[in-house]
Amino acid sequence: MQSTLSRRIAALEPSATLTMAAKAKELKASGRKVISLSLGEPDFNTPQHICDAAVKAMQEGKTRYTVASGIPELKQAVCKFYQARHGLEYKPENITVSNGAKHCLHNVFTVLIDEGEEVIIPAPYWVSYAELVKLAGGVPVIVETRQEDDFKLTPEAFRAACTPKTKALLLCSPSNPTGSMYSGEELGALADVAIEKDLWVIADEIYENLVYSGHKFVSFPTVRPELMDRTIIINGVSKTYAMTGWRIGWTFAPAAVAKKMASLQSQETSNPCSISQYAAMAALESSQECVEQMRAEFEKRRDYVASRIAAIDGLSCGNMYGAFYAFVNIQPHLGREYGGKMIETDTDWCLELLEKKGVATVMGSAFGAPGYARLSFANSMEELKDAFDLIEEFLK
Ligand code: PMP
Numbered sequence: 308m309q310s311t312l313s314r315r316i317a318a319l320e321p322s323a324t325l326t327m328a329a330k331a332k333e334l335k336a337s338g339r340k341v342i343s344l345s346l347g348e349p350d351f352n353t354p355q356h357i358c359d360a361a362v363k364a365m366q367e368g369k370t371r372y373t374v375a376s377g378i379p380e381l382k383q384a385v386c387k388f389y390q391a392r393h394g395l396e397y398k399p400e401n402i403t404v405s406n407g408a409k410h411c412l413h414n415v416f417t418v419l420i421d422e423g424e425e426v427i428i429p430a431p432y433w434v435s436y437a438e439l440v441k442l443a444g445g446v447p448v449i450v451e452t453r454q455e456d457d458f459k460l461t462p463e464a465f466r467a468a469c470t471p472k473t474k475a476l477l478l479c480s481p482s483n484p485t486g487s488m489y490s491g492e493e494l495g496a497l498a499d500v501a502i503e504k505d506l507w508v509i510a511d512e513i514y515e516n517l518v519y520s521g522h523k524f525v526s527f528p529t530v531r532p533e534l535m536d537r538t539i540i541i542n543g544v545s546k547t548y549a550m551t552g553w554r555i556g557w558t559f560a561p562a563a564v565a566k567k568m569a570s571l572q573s574q575e576t577s578n579p580c581s582i583s584q585y586a587a588m589a590a591l592e593s594s595q596e597c598v599e600q601m602r603a604e605f606e607k608r609r610d611y612v613a614s615r616i617a618a619i620d621g622l623s624c625g626n627m628y629g630a631f632y633a634f635v636n637i638q639p640h641l642g643r644e645y646g647g648k649m650i651e652t653d654t655d656w657c658l659e660l661l662e663k664k665g666v667a668t669v670m671g672s673a674f675g676a677p678g679y680a681r682l683s684f685a686n687s688m689e690e691l692k693d694a695f696d697l698i699e700e701f702l703k
């Protein structure tokens with residue numbers, strides 16, 4: 308019999324973040340007390356004025372198909388926001404609005420990558436990157452970074468990974484899963500290699516508003532004038548405005564690329580939800596005070612989580628400049644027994660922590676970094692406190 312599944316789909320792994328979150332939910336449903344530090348999603352509700360804009364859109368009948376790549380008013384609002392924030396001169400023809408940033412990434416790889424072309428991805432990387440590149444027929448080339456360098460790719464390592472088949476570099480700053488963030492100078496050094504090697508850069512900037520301790524976020528294409536023509540920025544409302552369920556993300560791309568993404572979307576999904584698009588517009592056009600409130604709350608949690616990690620023997624992590632994750636080095640606690648059971652790998656450690664103590668995390672291997680565990684601090688202080696008390700008990 309012929310094989311049922313296509314080669315690309317047969318090789319596809321499920322998302323580890325969503326799998327661990329589902330496991331935590333399952334355990335909770337069975338009556339166990341579970342604290343989930345697995346899924347990276349703000350625990351806040353979407354601010355009221357954004358919900359009100361959605362209700363108004365529904366009442367005004369904005370409930371029909373829109374232009375497949377998004378309503379012109381939202382594209383305009385996105386351009387205005389970026390112009391004010393980063394001084395970047397994008398036009399609506401550069402914007403594609405999609406069903407969340409994950410969908411944006413799928414579009415970008417499908418439009419840019421030919422069979423066998425390579426995309427350089429620094430590890431630790433967000434779980435979906437490598438799988439989405441493979442799904443588009445590309446080859447993810449994983450380049451390891453070091454905790455001592457705050458998990459940042461160096462220009463030397465970038466250059467060494469380039470081959471004649473390299474098509475793009477994929478950068479995530481601030482980073483999921485490490486919370487690391489590149490300075491303008493560091494981005495400039497990477498940009499010089501990308502320009503010299505004639506590569507695309509896909510800059511996932513979805514955590515740009517969640518930055519701590521007064522550090523300054525720098526948007527990739529601002530560091531060299533030549534970058535606008537070779538950069539694709541990924542962004543959206545999911546993290547900044549606590550709008551994960553609304554499914555709105557967007558890309559900034561050169562017009563020719565954006566046009567093809569619009570064609571792809573017109574065939575594949577049509578427009579992202581019309582009501583969510585109006586809500587996203589309200590998010591960008593109204594006061595940003597709600598963003599600052601949530602950011603400040605995340606910063607307190609980041610400080611708390613950093614202090615708890617530092618206080619536990621054998622745990623460590625890099626500097627967390629942004630996003631809401633701690634990427635914890637658990638290597639000193641592997642290769643030993645827990646309640647008589649030998650635990651060798653980060654995957655077993657995370658599963659055992661969930662099973663024994665009801666704390667859900669995500670194994671570093673899913674992010675291309677065995678020996679680590681990712682903890683999301685998008686949880687209340689009470690939950691974080693309880694979770695760390697349980698982790699301490701577990702390690703004893
Ligand atoms: N990029 C990164 C780095 C992320 O952490 C996420 C997580 N949601 C996404 C993209 C996808 O975002 P969305 O929910 O808008 O699809």
Ligand code: GLU
Binds near residue numbers: 324325345483
């Ligand atoms: N980005 C979040 C995370 O890394 C949400 C889950 C997902 O989209 O995979 O946990």
